[in-house]
Amino acid sequence: MTRLIFLGPPGAGKGTQAKALADHWQIPHISTGDILRQALKEQTTLGVKAQSYMDKGELVPDQLVEEMVEERLKQPDTTSGWILDGFPRTVKQASFLEALLQKLDQAGERVVNLDVPDDIVVARLLERGRKDDTEEVIRRRLEVYRSETAPLIDYYSSKAQLLIVNGNQSLEEVTAELAKVIS
Numbered sequence: 342m343t344r345l346i347f348l349g350p351p352g353a354g355k356g357t358q359a360k361a362l363a364d365h366w367q368i369p370h371i372s373t374g375d376i377l378r379q380a381l382k383e384q385t386t387l388g389v390k391a392q393s394y395m396d397k398g399e400l401v402p403d404q405l406v407e408e409m410v411e412e413r414l415k416q417p418d419t420t421s422g423w424i425l426d427g428f429p430r431t432v433k434q435a436s437f438l439e440a441l442l443q444k445l446d447q448a449g450e451r452v453v454n455l456d457v458p459d460d461i462v463v464a465r466l467l468e469r470g471r472k473d474d475t476e477e478v479i480r481r482r483l484e485v486y487r488s489e490t491a492p493l494i495d496y497y498s499s500k501a502q503l504l505i506v507n508g509n510q511s512l513e514e515v516t517a518e519l520a521k522v523i524s
Contacts, residue, residue, distance in 0.1 A: 343368055343422040344447060345523070346429070346438075348493055349455030350477070350486045352465040353508045356520055358455065359426040369418050373427035376409055377401060380393035395473060398481035400430055400489065407437050425450075430490045434498070440515060452497040453519065459483050 343366050347355040356372055357463040363370035377395065380388030387409065391401045410428050413419070429435040442448045457465075462483060466474045497503040508515055 342449070343424070343523075344442075344450040345424045346450055346452045347424065347455065348452060348490070348497075348499075350401055350432045350490075351482050352462040352464045352469070353441065353455040354512070354515060355426045355455055357512065358515060359424045361516060362519065362523075363424050366420040366422060368424065369412050370414075370426060371410070371419075371428075373406055373409065376413070384451070390502075398478040398485065400485055403431065403434055403437070403501045406430075407434065410438070411441055414441065418431040419447070429469060430486075430494060432492050432496050435493055437492070450457050450502065451504060451523070452493075452502045453522070454494055454497075454503060455515070456505055457508040461509050 343362075345359075345362070347359050349355050356370075356374065359370045359372070377388070377391050380391055381395070382388070385406055390405060394401045406428060410425070414423070425438075428439050439448075442450060459480075463476060463479050466479045467476060494503065506515060506518050506522060510518070
């Protein structure tokens with residue numbers, strides 16, 4: 342049973358790699374970013390609340406994201422495995438997730454960190470051309486990532502769950518390295 346958490350800065354390729362692996366293993370790719378963008382598009386209560394944070398390049402508050410993730414992990418298609426992309430983002434969320442997975446009898450996850458230098462991330466995100474991807478917002482998102490999310494690397498490393506992959510390679514090279522470290 343495959344249960345993976347993808348870490349890395351915005352633009353590291355988490356979504357691309359997670360989707361490819363999820364398709365290969367026929368398990369759900371659970372992206373909090375996609376869930377949030379859908380909520381924004383549909384203007385759900387969560388979407389409206391999240392919009393103000395995302396527009397400033399800040400993280401959506403833990404409680405909103407935790408509720409979404411819990412609801413998603415309780416769905417029947419997650420019993421054979423899943424790949425989480427964009428959650429957890431903080432050590433507090435990681436503790437919440439650890440307790441949730443024990444409660445749902447889904448523990449045993451491994452964590453992949455896609456490591457990419459900031460300048461590469463900025464260039465990749467500017468190429469993407471999303472409305473919220475201005476250089477100022479991207480650099481703010483990286484600051485937030487470095488201060489709030491990067492401590493997860495130490496958290497999962499101390500639990501011997503962390504696998505590090507160089508995300509500053511071609512798509513195919515990253516995929517090949519992932520296949521090696523996960524198998």
